[in-house]
Amino acid sequence: MESLSQTIRPGAVNFKSGIPNNNFIEEVLLCANLKLLAMQLTLEFGGGLELLCNSLKIHKVNVDPQDGEKLTMKHLLAWVRTNLIKERPEMFMKGDSVRPGVLVLINDCDWELSEQLDTVLEEDDVVVFISTLHGG
Amino acid sequence: MPVYMSTVRTLMEPNGNGLMADEESKICSEIESLEAEKAQIDLRISALRAQLNSCNSNSNSVRKEESDVTNSGDLRPTGVSSNGQLSADMVYRYSRHLLLPSFGVEAQANLLTSSVLVIGAGGLGSPALLYLTACGVGRVGIVDHDVVELNNLQRQIIHNEANIGRSKVESAAAACRAINSTVQIVEHKEAFRTSNALEIMSKYDIVIDATDNVPSRYMINDCCVVLGKPLISGAALGLEGQLTVYNYNGGPCYRCLFPTPPPTTACQRCSDSGVLGVVPGVIGCLQALEAIKVAAAVGEPLSGRMLLLDALSARIRVVKIRGRSLQCEACGENATMTAQQFRYFDYEKFTQSPLSTSPLKLNLLPEDARITSEEYNERVVKGEAHVLVDVRPAHHCKIVSLPNSINIPLGSLEGRLSEISASLEREGGNKSVDASQGASLYVICRRGNDSQRAVEYLHKMGFTSAKDIIGGLESWAHDVDPKFPTY
Numbered sequence: 001m002e003s004l005s006q007t008i009r010p011g012a013v014n015f016k017s018g019i020p021n022n023n024f025i026e027e028v029l030l031c032a033n034l035k036l037l038a039m040q041l042t043l044e045f046g047g048g049l050e051l052l053c054n055s056l057k058i059h060k061v062n063v064d065p066q067d068g069e070k071l072t073m074k075h076l077l078a079w080v081r082t083n084l085i086k087e088r089p090e091m092f093m094k095g096d097s098v099r100p101g102v103l104v105l106i107n108d109c110d111w112e113l114s115e116q117l118d119t120v121l122e123e124d125d126v127v128v129f130i131s132t133l134h135g136g
Numbered sequence: 137m138p139v140y141m142s143t144v145r146t147l148m149e150p151n152g153n154g155l156m157a158d159e160e161s162k163i164c165s166e167i168e169s170l171e172a173e174k175a176q177i178d179l180r181i182s183a184l185r186a187q188l189n190s191c192n193s194n195s196n197s198v199r200k201e202e203s204d205v206t207n208s209g210d211l212r213p214t215g216v217s218s219n220g221q222l223s224a225d226m227v228y229r230y231s232r233h234l235l236l237p238s239f240g241v242e243a244q245a246n247l248l249t250s251s252v253l254v255i256g257a258g259g260l261g262s263p264a265l266l267y268l269t270a271c272g273v274g275r276v277g278i279v280d281h282d283v284v285e286l287n288n289l290q291r292q293i294i295h296n297e298a299n300i301g302r303s304k305v306e307s308a309a310a311a312c313r314a315i316n317s318t319v320q321i322v323e324h325k326e327a328f329r330t331s332n333a334l335e336i337m338s339k340y341d342i343v344i345d346a347t348d349n350v351p352s353r354y355m356i357n358d359c360c361v362v363l364g365k366p367l368i369s370g371a372a373l374g375l376e377g378q379l380t381v382y383n384y385n386g387g388p389c390y391r392c393l394f395p396t397p398p399p400t401t402a403c404q405r406c407s408d409s410g411v412l413g414v415v416p417g418v419i420g421c422l423q424a425l426e427a428i429k430v431a432a433a434v435g436e437p438l439s440g441r442m443l444l445l446d447a448l449s450a451r452i453r454v455v456k457i458r459g460r461s462l463q464c465e466a467c468g469e470n471a472t473m474t475a476q477q478f479r480y481f482d483y484e485k486f487t488q489s490p491l492s493t494s495p496l497k498l499n500l501l502p503e504d505a506r507i508t509s510e511e512y513n514e515r516v517v518k519g520e521a522h523v524l525v526d527v528r529p530a531h532h533c534k535i536v537s538l539p540n541s542i543n544i545p546l547g548s549l550e551g552r553l554s555e556i557s558a559s560l561e562r563e564g565g566n567k568s569v570d571a572s573q574g575a576s577l578y579v580i581c582r583r584g585n586d587s588q589r590a591v592e593y594l595h596k597m598g599f600t601s602a603k604d605i606i607g608g609l610e611s612w613a614h615d616v617d618p619k620f621p622t623y
C-alpha cells in the first residue's frame with residue numbers, strides 16, 4: 001500500500017471529493033468496480049438498420065453483464081432491442097435472434113464463425129449489424 | 137488485312153541514320169508481326185473447326201456445356217495464340233497491363249480467353265461493363281430487358297441522352313464496342329428467368345450479379361451453383377455498398393449466408409430510397425476488378441470475405457464471413473439444387489417479391505373513398521373547400537408538392553390528427569359553402585399506396601369522408617399537369 005501510493009500520477013482526482021487524490025488505491029478499486037458493472041462496446045448499424053435507431057450508425061454503449069460476469073450476444077440483442085431500437089423491432093429481430101438478411105459481425109468476423117447467440121463479449125468489442133442490400 | 141497496313145507503315149517511315157541497322161530492325165519487326173498474324177489465322181481456323189464440330193454434334197444439354205466451360209467452341213478472341221503470344225496490336229493496347237510484374241502477359245492472355253456475363257446494365261453493370269471491355273475480357277455478355285430512361289443517367293454511366301427509350305442492352309453494347317472492337321459483345325435482350333438462365337449462363341466462365349432485386353439474387357446464385365460458375369455479387373443503396381465473391385474455390389454461396397429471404401418490408405429499392413450515383417459506380421468498378429482477378433488468375437479474390445462501403449463516412453471495411461455451409465440448400469452436402477429443380481423453382485414465391493421492378497399497386501379502399509387526380513382538379517377549380525394532406529416523407533415534399541397541401545408523413549399521422557381537424561375547421565369556416573357540409577379531406581402521396589394506407593387509418597379515427605387521390609402525384613403529372621415534375 002505504501003509503495004503504491006508513491007506511484008500516484010500527477011493530476012489524479014479523488015472521485016468522491018473532487019480534490020487531488022492521495023489515495024491511489026481508492027481510484028483503482030473504483031475503476032475495477034465500473035468494469036464489473038458495465039462493459040463498454042461499440043455497436044454499429046448499417047444497410048438501413050440505423051433508421052431503426054434514430055438514424056445513428058455508431059453507438060458507444062455500456063452494457064451490464066447479465067449475471068455479473070458474462071455478457072453474451074443473446075443478452076446484448078435483448079438489450080439493443082430495449083434500449084436502442086426505436087421503431088419496427090421486427091425489422092431487426094425475429095425470435096431471440098436477428099431477422100433473416102441481417103449479418104452480425106463481432107470484431108469484423110461473421111458471428112457464425114464464433115458461437116452466434118452464445119458468443120461471450122469482451123470489453124471494447126465492436127459489434128456490427130448490417131442489413132444486406134439488394135439495390136443496383 | 138492488317139498485313140498491308142504494316143507494309144504501308146514500313147514504307148512510310150522516314151529513313152534515319154545507320155541505314156543497315158534500321159533496315160534490319162524493320163525486317164525483324166515485320167517478321168514478328170506477320171508471325172503474330174499467322175498465329176491469329178491459325179487460331180481462327182481451329183476455332184472455326186471447333187465450331188463446325190459443335191454444329192455437327194449439336195448438344196444443348198447443360199451437362200455437356202458444364203464440362204466444356206473453358207473451351208467454349210464458338211469463341212476465340214483475336215490476338216492471342218495457344219502458347220499465350222499476343223499480337224502486336226494487343227501488346228500495344230494492353231501494354232500498361234503487360235508492364236505490371238504481378239499481371240503481365242500471362243494474366244492478360246487469360247483475360248483474353250475468358251468470358252464474363254453481366255446481369256443488369258444499370259448502376260452496377262455500367263462501370264463493370266466498361267472496365268471489362270476496356271481491359272480485354274474475350275467475350276462479354278449483357279443481360280437486361282429494360283430501356284434507358286432519363287432518371288437512369290445519374291448513375292448508369294454507360295448510357296447517354298441519345299439512347300433514351302432504347303434497350304439498355306443495345307445502348308451498353310454500343311458503348312462497349314466503341315471502346316474495344318476486339319471484344320466480342322453478346323446481347324441478351326431479355327429478362328433473366330429460370331427458363332433461359334441455364335442456357336445463357338452456361339456460355340460464360342464468370343458471372344456478375346448487377347441486378348436490383350432479391351428474387352434475381354437467389355436465382356442467379358442457384359444457377360451459378362448448378363453450373364459451377366464463380367459469382368461476383370455487388371449491391372448498392374443510398375450511400376452504402378456491399379461486395380463479395382460467391383461460389384468460388386470452395387467458398388460460400390449466397391444461400392450459405394442468407395438461407396432465408398428477408399421480409400419484403402426490408403427490401404428497399406433505389407427507386408424508393410434513392411442512391412448516390414457514384415456509390416453503385418464504386419461497387420461496379422470493384423466487381424469488374426474481382427472478375428478480372430478471377431479471370432486472369434491473379435491475386436486473392438474476395439471469397440469468404442465481404443467488403444462494406446460507407447460512402448458518407450468514407451469508410452471501407454472488409455469482414456470475414458462464414459465458409460460454405462454443409463446445410464446449404466443450394467451447395468450443401470445434401471443439396472438438391474439441380475438444373476431440373478432450378479428450372480421449376482418459383483423465386484418470386486420464395487422471396488415474396490416480384491422479379492420485375494414495376495412498382496407496387498395497392499387497392500385497399502372502396503371506390504367511393506377514392507377520386508382520380510382529374511376529379512380532384514375539377515373540385516379545386518370549382519373552389520370546393522377542402523384540405524389536402526400529403527403523406528410523403530418530408531424530404532420528398534422538398535422535391536415538389538401541390539400548392540396548399542399540408543405535409544404530414546404517414547409515420548407521424550397518428551400524432552398529428554389534431555392538425556387535420558384544425559385545418560378542416562378553418563377551411564369549412566372560410567369558404568362560402570353550406571356550413572353543414574364542411575370542408576372535404578383528400579390525401580395524396582407519390583404513387584397512391586401510402587395515401588390509401590393513410591385514408592384507411594383516418595376512416596378508423598373518425599375522418600370518415602377522407603378520400604385518396606388515385607395514383608398520387610404521378611397520376612397528377614400524367615393526367616392533369618404534364619409539366620409537374622416526377623421523380
Ligand SMILES: [Zn+2]
Binds near residue numbers: 464
Ligand atoms: Zn451455399
